[in-house]
Amino acid sequence: xxxxxxxxxxxxxxxxxxxxxxxxxxxxxxxxxxxxxxxxxxxxxxxxxxxxxxxxxxxxxxxxxxxxxxxxxxxxxxxxxxxxxxxxxxxxxxxxxxxxxxxxxxxxxxxxxxxxxxxxxxxxxxxxxxxxxxxxxxxxxxxxxxxxxxxxxxxxxxxxxxxxxxxxxxxxxxxxxxxxxxxxxxxxxxxxxxxxxxxxxxxxxxxxxxxxxxxxxxxxxxxxxx
Amino acid sequence: xxxxxxxxxxxxxxxxxxxxxxxxxxxxxxxxxxxxxxxxxxxxxxxxxxxxxxxxxxxxxxxxxxxxxxxxxxxxxxxxxxxxxxxxxxxxxxxxxxxxxxxxxxxxxxxxxxxxxxxxxxxxxxxxxxxxxxxxxxxxxxxxxxxxxxxxxxxxxxxxxxxxxxxxxxxxxxxxxxxxxxxxxxxxxxxxxxxxxxxxxxxxxxxxxxxxxxxxxxx
Numbered sequence: 358x359x360x361x362x363x364x365x366x367x368x369x370x371x372x373x374x375x376x377x378x379x380x381x382x383x384x385x386x387x388x389x390x391x392x393x394x395x396x397x398x399x400x401x402x403x404x405x406x407x408x409x410x411x412x413x414x415x416x417x418x419x420x421x422x423x424x425x426x427x428x429x430x431x432x433x434x435x436x437x438x439x440x441x442x443x444x445x446x447x448x449x450x451x452x453x454x455x456x457x458x459x460x461x462x463x464x465x466x467x468x469x470x471x472x473x474x475x476x477x478x479x480x481x482x483x484x485x486x487x488x489x490x491x492x493x494x495x496x497x498x499x500x501x502x503x504x505x506x507x508x509x510x511x512x513x514x515x516x517x518x519x520x521x522x523x524x525x526x527x528x529x530x531x532x533x534x535x536x537x538x539x540x541x542x543x544x545x546x547x548x549x550x551x552x553x554x555x556x557x558x559x560x561x562x563x564x565x566x567x568x569x570x571x572x573x574x575x576x577x578x579x580x581x582x583x
Numbered sequence: 584x585x586x587x588x589x590x591x592x593x594x595x596x597x598x599x600x601x602x603x604x605x606x607x608x609x610x611x612x613x614x615x616x617x618x619x620x621x622x623x624x625x626x627x628x629x630x631x632x633x634x635x636x637x638x639x640x641x642x643x644x645x646x647x648x649x650x651x652x653x654x655x656x657x658x659x660x661x662x663x664x665x666x667x668x669x670x671x672x673x674x675x676x677x678x679x680x681x682x683x684x685x686x687x688x689x690x691x692x693x694x695x696x697x698x699x700x701x702x703x704x705x706x707x708x709x710x711x712x713x714x715x716x717x718x719x720x721x722x723x724x725x726x727x728x729x730x731x732x733x734x735x736x737x738x739x740x741x742x743x744x745x746x747x748x749x750x751x752x753x754x755x756x757x758x759x760x761x762x763x764x765x766x767x768x769x770x771x772x773x774x775x776x777x778x779x780x781x782x783x784x785x786x787x788x789x790x791x792x793x794x795x796x797x798x799x800x801x802x
Binding site: 404405406407408421422423424425429434440441442443444446447450451480481482483484485486487489490493494520521522523524 | 610611612613614636638660661662663665668669672673679681682683684685686688689692703704705706707708709710711751752753754755756757758759760761788
């Protein structure tokens, strides 16, 4: 049993996005979720540098460097797209107008605390960007990440050891091994990777897990079945 | 009739002095007024306080100012992948005030709009609240964020007329439109200057009342 690939994790998140929802995909791994949205998807992607209804990456040679996403990569605009200044863009975020923000993370706590901007390494300058505004403002904050560190240490923990981005904001975590919901009753397993046991998942998780009803099964391609 | 057109970037930076606070628009390369970046460096000013989203990368951008050691402090949100800045940051030669991106632009908006600041939920319970006043409104905690203004503001537009009305191109609008409201002297680099009356009023994003100088980017 191997963890989900990056691509399969991105597909899994894409399949869960609300139909016709307004969604912001954070820099890094979350950006790749867009690659797994079907061409006729009604999901409308927001990018904090001032664009709504982001379309696919342009073909080589067709890039317009005045049309980029928050990761500073060239994009296209879908029909019905719009441009706006940064103040209006962050009003969309803080004002609760986005349905979902998908963010990467170093750590998430059992209470939904998010640590995703610095590991406190003083060697290089820190950057916060717009992740913190998203984490406070979107209606639902989802995290996608590897379930544990390369060394096998939990990234889902009782209490984050890295500096926090925001407190009690994450509601769902998509990992390479499971989908977890963060509820008033703690961490609840929503889906489990095929071949993975609750006991092994618990050993890789720094806070108690519980189940509620029937567990769904994550397939290696990122689809989830009842 | 009012005419704010100046001949080049050098004329656009006239009057800048040591220790000035300078806003520079742009997100990555989009909206970055590259002409004035070189012109300010050529002026030989020092100890600038810079307000911008990024701290340059390695090209024709703010990295030139860090390479030239003319910046004392930068107020920005994402100074990553910025080699010249990082080198000076490590040695303590430049001060960094890291501000969440939405807070940065809203502080500038407050400065340009004559407000004494605003109450933000962003950063509550994190290091971004350290040293700041908090205020409870209807049971929710907010941080008091203070306004930002600059002695000089430099942004990049697409078109301007000679009155100083400005349009932008796609995501190059980013921080530029808000920064243009918050400088004592606002200079806009554009691709082309057009006749008064040629811009559709519905497309003007920065009305000329905010703009002191415009110049056409050299090709």
